[in-house]
Amino acid sequence: MHLVSRARAQLHGLPQRTARKIRLLPSRLRARLGRGGDDDDSFELHRVTRHGAAIEATLRALGERVADATWSLASVAHAPPALVFTDVGGRSLELRLHADERRAYARTRYFSLVYRGRGELDEPARALLDRVVEAVRGLELRRDAREALRRPALTRVHYYPSLWRAELRPSLVCNHQCGFCNSVDRAGTDNTSQGIDDLLANLELITRLPVLSVAISGGEPTLQRRLPELIERLAACGVSVELQTNGMALAEREYTTRLVRAGLRTALISLHSARPERSDDAITRLPGAWSRTVAGIDEAVRAGLRVELSHVIHRHNADETREYLEFVRRRWGRAALVRLAFVAPTGDARAQAAAFIPRIEEVVPHLVPALAYARRARVRVLMIAYCGIPPCLIQPEHGVSEVARARGDVTFSDDHRKLPACAGCTYERRCPGLWTRYLELHGDPGLRAMT
Numbered sequence: 001m002h003l004v005s006r007a008r009a010q011l012h013g014l015p016q017r018t019a020r021k022i023r024l025l026p027s028r029l030r031a032r033l034g035r036g037g038d039d040d041d042s043f044e045l046h047r048v049t050r051h052g053a054a055i056e057a058t059l060r061a062l063g064e065r066v067a068d069a070t071w072s073l074a075s076v077a078h079a080p081p082a083l084v085f086t087d088v089g090g091r092s093l094e095l096r097l098h099a100d101e102r103r104a105y106a107r108t109r110y111f112s113l114v115y116r117g118r119g120e121l122d123e124p125a126r127a128l129l130d131r132v133v134e135a136v137r138g139l140e141l142r143r144d145a146r147e148a149l150r151r152p153a154l155t156r157v158h159y160y161p162s163l164w165r166a167e168l169r170p171s172l173v174c175n176h177q178c179g180f181c182n183s184v185d186r187a188g189t190d191n192t193s194q195g196i197d198d199l200l201a202n203l204e205l206i207t208r209l210p211v212l213s214v215a216i217s218g219g220e221p222t223l224q225r226r227l228p229e230l231i232e233r234l235a236a237c238g239v240s241v242e243l244q245t246n247g248m249a250l251a252e253r254e255y256t257t258r259l260v261r262a263g264l265r266t267a268l269i270s271l272h273s274a275r276p277e278r279s280d281d282a283i284t285r286l287p288g289a290w291s292r293t294v295a296g297i298d299e300a301v302r303a304g305l306r307v308e309l310s311h312v313i314h315r316h317n318a319d320e321t322r323e324y325l326e327f328v329r330r331r332w333g334r335a336a337l338v339r340l341a342f343v344a345p346t347g348d349a350r351a352q353a354a355a356f357i358p359r360i361e362e363v364v365p366h367l368v369p370a371l372a373y374a375r376r377a378r379v380r381v382l383m384i385a386y387c388g389i390p391p392c393l394i395q396p397e398h399g400v401s402e403v404a405r406a407r408g409d410v411t412f413s414d415d416h417r418k419l420p421a422c423a424g425c426t427y428e429r430r431c432p433g434l435w436t437r438y439l440e441l442h443g444d445p446g447l448r449a450m451t
């Protein structure tokens with residue numbers, strides 16, 4: 001199917017206002033929309049980088065070499081690099097090159113090769129896979145060729161039409177080592193991050209979208225030398241720029257001033273504990289990091305940025321929410337908004353769920369009194385919807401939930417689930433429920449309809 005008509009078909013079934021916004025896109029960009037991401041209502045826009053073009057040429061040559069009378073090369077993909085073959089009967093077989101993957105069909109020195117296809121592998125299919133494995137082994141002997149296969153192949157932009165918002169991850173490199181990080185999947189492929197140079201070269205992917213705000217996340221974006229330039233170019237297009245950061249770099253006054261002059265308006269700064277040793281030893285695993293982050297928040301407030309603190313409740317801090325909120329009040333008063341999340345079972349947290357994801361029933365006895373304190377002391381707190389705890393579980397303090405504050409219906413994705421007990425809830429059309437993965441891990445924490 002032609003790309004534009006496929007994009008149109010993808011629009012089918014979306015809420016009307018979302019589809020209308022996407023139709024505003026120039027057809028050249030609309031054609032690159034790919035459904036996916038965290039949220040039903042999100043799309044990925046991508047453009048093949050120059051590394052991607054080289055990866056494609058290498059894979060094509062390899063695929064054509066191993067094709068035979070039964071299997072012909074149908075297409076190649078970039079991230080992860082993959083070859084798709086079809087046989088004379090229309091069967092398809094895809095072989096992906098991952099960096100490290102347990103379910104691999106075969107391993108070469110540098111790649112795990114994973115196949116996808118329907119049914120049992122018959123002899124011709126197995127022979128084809130074996131030829132690909134051998135060809136990859138030959139290819140990776142050359143250092144330039146194997147490194148080329150691991151470079152970022154796509155510049156990706158995540159687009160949330162209903163929020164008029166885009167998210168960028170210029171790199172997944174980070175100087176913190178949070179074990180629960182939802183962006184890093186140490187078992188995943190190397191080929192998923194973007195380069196800031198590629199982003200800057202393809203900025204119209206973002207600026208031609210109907211967006212009002214752009215979040216720059218990562219990885220740690222302040223490690224990118226060209227970050228001020230990225231902020232400046234986005235701000236010059238009239239979008240509001242938010243930086244998601246661990247805040248350490250902001251401790252340098254000159255740097256923060258530079259970002260503000262470039263046009264930065266909001267900093268969402270991760271601070272997961274009020275206890276320096278706990279934070280450095282058990283959470284970010286970087287000595288001295290807590291003090292730098294706190295100094296960075298001081299500077300962000302001083303510079304007049306809109307400051308939000310990302311506090312992810314997980315196994316290593318679930319007992320200290322009140323202490324944390326008291327600390328925030330003493331240090332920054334109402335200048336900082338605390339965005340509370342409950343650890344999402346994605347990325348590394350998914351891989352090590354038992355170590356990081358507590359039962360919600362264990363968290364609530366600490367959380368609800370802490371929220372009551374915040375209400376009395378007028379600490380600004382928001383429990384986020386998508387990665388938060390549903391309002392029914394934090395009663396009577398459910399007023400802090402984004403779900404309770406949202407207007408209109410919200411579309412949520414397949415990775416969340418509600419239970420029969422949710423039927424008829426006041427928040428039925430705004431609450432995402434819980435991550436399916438959480439329910440599989442710990443079962444129902446007592447979800448119930450609020451009326």
Ligand SMILES: C[S@@+](CC[C@H](N)C(=O)[O-])C[C@H]1O[C@@H](n2cnc3c(N)ncnc32)[C@H](O)[C@@H]1O
Nearest residue numbers: 181182183218219220244245246270310343344
């Ligand atoms: C992955 S970080 C990257 C940006 C930056 N390096 C930082 O430390 O904030 C982006 C945001 O996701 C949050 N986060 C990380 N892991 C999470 C998880 N498992 N569940 C929910 N939020 C998470 C962080 O606190 C931060 O606000």
